[in-house]
Each structure stands twice: as C-alpha cells, then as structure tokens.
Amino acid sequence: MQLIPTILCGGAGSRLWPVSREQHPKPFIKLADGLSLLQKAFTRASALPDVAEILTVTNRELLFKTKDEYAEQNRRALKTSFILEPFGRNTAGAIALAAQFVLDTYGDDAQLLVLPADHLILEEEAFVSAVGKAVELAAKGQIVTFGITPESPETGYGYIQATGNKVDRFVEKPNKARAEEYLAAGNYYWNSGMFCFAAKTMLQELQKYSPEILRFANLCLDSANRTESNDYRQIELGQESFQGMPEDSIDYAIIEKSDQVSVIPCSIGWRDIGSWNAMGELVSSDDNGNRIEGEALLHDAKDCYIRSSNRLIGAVGVQDLIIIDTNDALLIAERNHAQSVKEIYNRLKSSGHDAHKVHSTVARPWGTYTVLEQGSHFKIKRIVVKPQASLSLQMHHHRSEHWIVVSGMAKVVNGDMEFLVNTNESTFIPAGHRHRLENPGLIDLVMIEVQSGEYLGEDDIVRFEDIYGRA
Template sequence: MLIPIILSGGVGARLWPISRESHPKPFMKLPDGQSLLQKTFARASALEGVREVLTITNREHYFKSRDEYQPAKKTFPGVADTFLLEPFGRNTAAAIALGALKVTADFDGKAIMLVLPADHLIEDQGAFAAAVKQACDLAELGKLVTFGIVPNAPETGFGYIEAEGHTVKRFVEKPSYETAMEYVGSGHYLWNSGMFCFQAGVMLEQFKLHAPSIYEHALACWETTRSKTQGSTPMMEIDSDTFAAIPENSIDYAVMEKSEVVAVVPGDFGWSDIGSWNAISDLTVPDGAGNRIVGEAVLVDVGNSYIQSDGRMVAAIGLDNLLIVDTPDALLVADRGRAQDVKKVVQQLKLMNHDSHKLHRTVVRPWGTYTVLEEGNNFKIKRIMVKPGASLSLQMHYHRSEHWIVVSGTASIVNDDKNMLIRTNESTYIPAGHRHRLENPGRTDLVMIEVQSGEYLGEDDIVRFDDVYGRT
C-alpha cells in the first residue's frame, strides 16, 4: 500500500509575474501545456500499487486542483484523489503529521507514504519509479527515507546530504559556492530534494520522539477535524483553531535531521525544483544566439536571453543575458544572473499592497474564470467563463446593474422572478437589486461578456443567497 502525498503550498515568488499568491507555482503551465501540479499527480498515479493520491493544500485551491487532476484521472481511473485542506500555510511538519494521522486512520500505520512537493519536475519516470521502489523497501524496514539528487552543478540554493550508500552521514545547510564545488567534486554529497518515503506509523513515532509538541497539537487538530467532518472523508477541511496551535516547522528541522532511522536513496531522474526563471528557460530549445522565445518577438543583436510573452509583441535591441517575462498586467525585465531576486520584487509589491503580487487579470473561481477586460468611470467589463454544469451563486448587488451578452454556449439564468435561457448572441439586463443566478446547462463552456454599470463596482458589493460551493 503506497499513498503519495502531494504537498501543494508555497507561492513560488521567484516565478512572478506568472506565479502569484492566488495562482501559485504548482498551477504554472510549462511549454507542453501541463501544469507542475498536473505532472506531479500523473507521476504519482503512475506508480505501482497506488490507489489514492492525497493532496494537502490551501482550501482556496481545492476546486482548481481537482480540475487539474481530471485528465490524469481519465488515464488512471483506479486512483482516487483525496484532499486535506489547510486554512493557511503551517510549513511541512504540520502537513506531514496530519497526513500521517489521516493515512493511519484510513488504512493503518504500516501504510507507506511518499511525500512529493507539487512544484518539482522529474523527467525520467522509469528511474523515478525505480528509486521509489528502493525507498519503499527501506521504508518497510522502518526507515524514514529521503531522496538525494545526484548533483550536476554546485548549486547554492539547496541543502546537501552527505551519504554513504543508503546511510545519511549528515544533513548540511545551503553551502557557499566554494563549499558546493567541493561537495560536487567529492562524489559523497547529494541535493536534499524535499521528497520522502516512510511508514505512517514510523513517522508518527519519530514525531513523538523528536517533536512531541507538534505531535500532540497535530493529534488534537486531527481529532477535531475528524469529529467535525464525522469521520475521515475524501475531502476534509482542517480545523482552523487547532491547526494554528501546531508549532510551525519544516519536516527537515523537526524530524529528519534529528532522527536515528533516516536513510537516503540517491536519484538521478532529471529532477528540477523549477526554482527560478532560468530553470523555466532551460525547458525551451535555444536558437543559434542562445535566445529562447515563447511568444512573439523581434530581436536585433540579442543573445542568451529568455523572452516569454502572452499576446504582446516584444522588440529587443542590443541585449545580453536578460529575462523578459510579460503578462497582461505586469512585466519583468531582469538580468539572468539576478533570477533569485525576483522574490524581492514580490516583497516590494506586497509592501505597496499592489494587486499584481496576488491576483492575475484572470481570476479562477470554482465555477470557471472571470477576466476584467477594462475598468472605467462607473463601468467595468468582464469576460466570464462558466464550466459545463457549473453555476454561480444566487446573488444580488445593491450598487450595480449588469448587461450580459452570451458570445458562446447557452446560459440558464434567474433574473428576479423570471427563469430563462439565453443563447449565443442574445443578451439580458440585470438591474441593481434584482436577485440573479447564472448557470451553464450545456456541454461546452459558456462565455459571456458582462458590462457592469453603477456608482460603486467593488467585488464586495455582493449578497449571496445560495451557493453550491458553500460561500454564502
């Protein structure tokens, strides 16, 4: 019994402006059109003996994550996707302790857990599966197994593991460049990947031993969560108050670096943590001048640069070693040597309370997406996409009226006391104060243009009467 646990936290600030708080790194699509999260779920589902993949993530990302899993679920129909939903981030120790408690409750303490961060890339599935098999064998023997990546460069952004065979001699912090050079040269050091494999019961024992306070508070949180959901269910919302009481720590500090039962499996399976724009850039084939272009660009004397644009024409002249990443509402231009400093920009945007650290122009909702096309004096224009079968809440606005024009698909709407269907190229008008609901009864996406009109157009002018996603 092998249960992969996908840890989907973290914002990936170094991948701004694509990765943002409401659309973090795991949802970032690679050039092949798949997101890192999708790839992680498919990778986990493809492993031998897997019947369930448990995702631990923020509750804001539940619907979106489930949507992302749909293609892989068709390929692996025997694999269930279950969720533990966090009200906020509490680092990896809390998440893993709760995961281990759930797995123990659902199966037993002998069940083997494979912890996978949601935002890593692995190219060689065969080598990965072989490493997991080795790890499972060690886990069966009662080991906490960590995966160590055979380093191909003196990276200073990772912790290292000094290893001899499967024995961990010591964990070391992110080294200086010179030390990293020594490590890589010695052949005894591996990158600490953040992937782990162990029996649920063994991990809980080790928590008791090395981090008893985390264990106790996690247990209390689990009990409260389970009693609220009346048993362990496929989707569980973690109780907020008891979760907040769990001390915040990483699994490395809390357990792995202290435990006597750790082991390491060295891996060489094309692993990348996609830690910066340079890693994204590496996924694209360069032209003769070392430039990698995703989108439309005109270059005059440009070399070794990465340009990614979403619909806009980019012209570049006389540049070398630059990153240019363009999105509908924010642009990044950076020296490639400074890719790590993108997080400094995000910090500044946060301090400024600028929307672009958090939101994209297209906002994902459980029922689909909306995109603000333009805001003006007393009006706002949105493109709204509603998934087949999905429905917005029954709602009312005090300050704005709305014109709806269906440009694709069919809408079923409630407008005050009337129910009606609006087809492509038809429109309707929702006056301020009218209760209304929008639903897509069809089998294709419904695309609608909404023109809002009124003195106040804030998203908070909404009274929800009934909502299938529990948001009233």
C-alpha cells in the same frame, strides 16, 4: 502494504512572478508541453505500482483548480483525497496531517511518498526504481529521503553527506567554494525534499521530537468537515484549530533530529524550478544563447530568456535579460538578479496590489472570468461558465450588471424571476437584486458582463446559496 503518494501543493512561487500569483502559484505554471508541474507530479505518482489513492495537501482556495488539473490526467480513475488547509503552516504540519490520515485510513503499514508539487523529474524509469528502493527501507522503519547526485556546484540547495544509505549529516546551502568541494568529494547529494516512510514511523518520530505538531494535527482532523464519495474525499480544516499549528519545516522538526533517516542516492533528472533562470533552462537555446517561449523577434540579442503567451516581443541590442510578459504585468530582469524577483512580488503584496494575487483571468469553481477593461465606475468582464455549472445565488450592494450572452445559453435568476437567455440576448441585474447565473447546456456559456456603480470590488458580494460551499 499500501503506497499513498502525497502531493504538497502550495507556496507563492514569488520568484516566478508575474506568471506565479498567490491564487495561481508555481505548481500551476504550464511548461512547453502544455502540462503544469502539478499535473506532471500527479501523473508521475499515479503511474507507480501499489498506489491506493493520491492524497493532496493544499490550500482551500486552490481546491477546484487542483481538481480540474487532476481530472485531465487521472486516466486510471484513482481515488483522490484532499486535506485543505485554511492557510500555509510549512511542511511539518502538512506531513503530520497526511501521516495521521493515512494511518487512520489504511493502517500501520501504509506508506506515504511525499512529493512537492513544483518539482520536475525528467527520468521517469530512474524515479520508479528509486521509489522501489525507498519503499523497502521504509518497510524497515526508516524515513527515507531522496538524495540527488549533483550535476554542478549548486549553491541554492541543501546537501546530504552520506555513506551508502546512511545519512552522515545534513548541510545548509553552501557558498560556491564549499559546493565545489562537495561535488568533488562524491558523497554529497542535493536534498530533494521528497520522502518515503510508513505512517506509523513518522507519527512515532513526531511524538518524540515535535509533539505539539502532532497534537494540533489530531485536533484539526478531529474537528474537520469531511465530504466523501466512492472516488473522492475532502477534509477541510477549521481556521480556529489550525491557527495554533507550529510553523516548522519537516527538515527542522524531524529529519535533522531523527536517527531513523536514510537516503537513496539517485540520478532522476530532478529539477527544483525555483527561478526564471531554472525555467529557462528547460527551453532549447538558439545560436546566440537566447531561449524563447511564445513569439519574439530579436536583433543583436544574446543569452536572454523571453516568455510571452499573447503578445509579440521585440528585443534589440540586449544581453542577459529575463523578459516575462503576461496580460497584466511585464517583468524585465537581469539574469544574475533572478532570485530578487520576489522583492517585486513582496512589494505588490504589502501594498495590496491585485497583481500579486490574481491574473486578469481568474479561475473559479464554475469556470473563469477575465477583466477586459475597467475605469471609473465601470468594469467589463468576459465570463465562461462550464457545462452544468452554476454561480452562487448572490447579491451586490454597490453595482448593477448587464449580461450579454455571446455563445451558449444562460439560465438566470433575477429577483423573483427565473428565465433563459439565448445567444445574442441580454438581461440587466439591478443593484440589490438576488441573482444567479447557470449553464444548463453541454457547451461552455460565454458572456460579457458590464458592471457599473460606485464600488466594483470583488468583495462586494453576499452569497445566499452556493454548491461549492462558499456561502
């Protein structure tokens, strides 16, 4: 039996704006120890016994960021595979794709352990024990869910009523009075959204209860573009075939209908980091109940959560506030309204404001760029190119660019010329010129780019060649 941990990485994380953005969602948020939720999920999964590889279902736009996160933690050099969706279609489609891929690759008896990338588990040994019990039930043809022993009358989670491992019923998010009843009863558990099952079991249940999802999963996999090496596999789904995938959750499509579902009750220190209140609970408080990440000076402040990565925050005479500061956006919210932060995100998205989508520092496959300043007809960026990495061969219609190398060495294509630019040297790229920037060295290339022109949008780009498949 092969175990394939399957990490589902996506979602907007709109309640955790402004740190979470569309292209930097919740799984990539760094916690106090410097690791992201995604890295913790990968590390937790790779430490399990009998793991054949780590499979991840994610968005195409998040691939390179995800690979970078894994590279820092993949100490066992496990094989990593990626199923790349062109856009989100909820969990049923993602799990159907993963199950079919695992069955095709490893056979009927292979099992999937489905792990959302944005969950936190604090009790690692208890988690390993719970997975061991789930594997045994999955080998008997059960779809196993993990029921978390409740620590409080939480109204933000669905519940599972169970007798031993037998699921009696699934319950939607309750009100406070009903949640207190569930806590007192002792046989209700939080529905974690983690699952373990044999690939063939899930595919049989999909065929029985949601055949359209299974049909589109096979259609997408059959037409996918595939890349493979000894330690890496990439399956990129086509937008046209994926468009028809039904947008259902796995709970609605299978779990609440099947008679082959079991539960493992467990206490594993599970946290679903779904709001800034939940994030703040991970930080120890001072004598006044304030929780601080970063640098802050408080006077007569009580029960506040403050997070700032760069600037000093001063707060005087305030109580029950959430203050989240980033380079380009500041959130101030009353703690009882933490769930409503998504309304700010949604309004930014509907208006087309970039702050819902990207940070001022944007990750790219080759490195990062940071917008330092912009105004009418100009934009200044700090660009960092990783060693041996290269931008695409490209052209801009509406802007010219000045490049100044701050450290490292740049290999530049500018029209018909190719040459090196050393530290403290510069070059000029006229509008309409084909050009490419490459770092041939062993250290980061850092440069300042000054753009000028009538239009400076990121969509003013024509790619001719690209080693990352974006041309």
